[in-house]
Amino acid sequence: MTATASRTATGKPPADVRRFDRRVAAVLMPIGPAAVAVLRFVLPAEPATHPGAQRLVVWLGLVAVLTLLPGALAAIRLLRRYTPRLATWTAALLVPGYLGMTALIVSDAAILAAIDLGMPSRQVTELSDAIFALPTMSILVLVFVVGHILGTLLLGIAAFRARLMPRPVAVALAGSQFVHLAAFLGGWPLLDLLAWTTTAVGMAFLARVVLRTSDDEWDLPPLPR
Numbered sequence: 001m002t003a004t005a006s007r008t009a010t011g012k013p014p015a016d017v018r019r020f021d022r023r024v025a026a027v028l029m030p031i032g033p034a035a036v037a038v039l040r041f042v043l044p045a046e047p048a049t050h051p052g053a054q055r056l057v058v059w060l061g062l063v064a065v066l067t068l069l070p071g072a073l074a075a076i077r078l079l080r081r082y083t084p085r086l087a088t089w090t091a092a093l094l095v096p097g098y099l100g101m102t103a104l105i106v107s108d109a110a111i112l113a114a115i116d117l118g119m120p121s122r123q124v125t126e127l128s129d130a131i132f133a134l135p136t137m138s139i140l141v142l143v144f145v146v147g148h149i150l151g152t153l154l155l156g157i158a159a160f161r162a163r164l165m166p167r168p169v170a171v172a173l174a175g176s177q178f179v180h181l182a183a184f185l186g187g188w189p190l191l192d193l194l195a196w197t198t199t200a201v202g203m204a205f206l207a208r209v210v211l212r213t214s215d216d217e218w219d220l221p222p223l224p225r
Helices: 002-010 018-042 051-080 084-100 102-116 121-133 135-162 167-186 189-212
Strands: none
Touching: 018 051, 018 167, 018 189, 051 084, 051 102, 051 135, 051 189, 084 102, 084 135, 102 121, 102 135, 121 135, 135 167, 135 189, 167 189
């Protein structure tokens, strides 16, 4: 028993990775919205006639899927210290919203695969329509639309209340996805680029706060062995 206690007392302390976690989180936070901004701008109206653009969309979608959710979780973690209840509601909307985005990426990948197989443009369009007609895909798309628009609204409101960025930036962040919705309905890719870029800028301001947050404020230290 004494030998065991001695080894525990003199053993190597556990690694503290909180600083690494914060830095990685800060890097990821603006990348996802920035990837979607470019994706929405280059998204072709007729994928079959623009296979190169569709291929870029699929790759940007991969980047977005891998970075949007970790970045959102980092922002929510930061805001939870300032506005815990509002951060919880933000998570309840934004997390499933970003998970629902996978439906769009699956559809884009399926369309690209159909193009690579040489399917006629009409059949590619029919395939896209059939994918979104599936109940599971329709639910995912609905969750994405509601979750990411209202979740970003609450994210901006939380940042506004916590005063973690200039208030005009917080207001722009809160309304950015409503601008995206208007751009989507109106078919204005340049406005869509602006909307998602605004979201990325807002996340970059939060990322700067994450970088300035101390390790002890970011997370609990590791337990001793």
